[in-house]
Amino acid sequence: MEASKPPNSNTPVAVKVNGGGNASGGRPTSSPIKAQRHGLPHRSLAPPHCRRQRGCCCCCCCLSLTLLIGLVFLAAIAAGVFYVFYRPKRPSFSVSSLRLATLNISDTDLLTSSLNLSVTVRNRNQNIVFLYEDLTVSASSDGVAIGEGTIQGFAQGFDTSTVLKATVSSTGRRLDPAEASRLRKMNLYPLEIDVYTEASIKIGGFKSRSISVRASCDGIEAAVTEANATAAATTTGSARCKVKLRFDIWKWTI
DSSP states (O other), X not given: OOOOOOOOTTSOOOOOOSTTOOTTOOOOOOOHHHHHHTTOOOOOOSOHHHHHHHHHHHHHHHHXXXXXXXXXXXXXXXXXXXXHHHOOOOOEEEEEEEEEEEEEEOTTOEEEEEEEEEEEEEEOOSSOEEEEOOEEEEEEETTEEEEXXXXXXXXXXXXXXXXXXXXXXXXXXXXXXXXXXXXXXOSSEEEEEEEEEEEEEEETTEEOOOXXXXXXEEEEEEOOOOTTOOGGGSBOOSOEEEEEEEETTTTEEO
16 A cells, blocks of 8 residues: 655645735735725724814813803893993083184294183083093194193083183194195184093992093184284184094994
């Protein structure tokens, strides 16, 4: 009986490969790039704690936005209640008298001016007190600044009018040649008066933060009067003043 021959080690062995698997018979693998290329879904590479942080950020943003909307809504309700109970009115300003004592331009375009005026401030509110800081008064003619002055601050009670006197002047200010030429040609000067200050509102024991108050008055014309002339010698025409209040919160202007 012949001994069985050992199998030839050089004889190739056929290995069946299913679906492009590897030679070891394991499940075929594919890279994320190939999966994307063939339209196959793959898991996010972001760690779980990063996804949790993004979720927390979204929750915080939503909560902050909700609180902000709530605060705006409450502020609107408070403003409405305040308006219904107090009916606030802005103060009114008017130029009650004016005298242009001096307006001289030298040959070297140096300006010397002096303007005496009275400004009437009225508080039209029944329950609101205005606490004014120092007022700055400036005057210009045809766009050329001709002087500036200051009025001391004051407190104004309910439904009262206060007359403020000021001297607006300029000494030795050099003008642009074109500005000096325009002023030299005038005998009757159109004037614009600007009053700027800051004021607080007081209601009972409550005192607000300072708000900006600006009054712009135009429609005024004046000629230079003699030294002994009175304020009645000037022409104020149809003088009118516009008052604007500016709040620092969101820079509201009314």
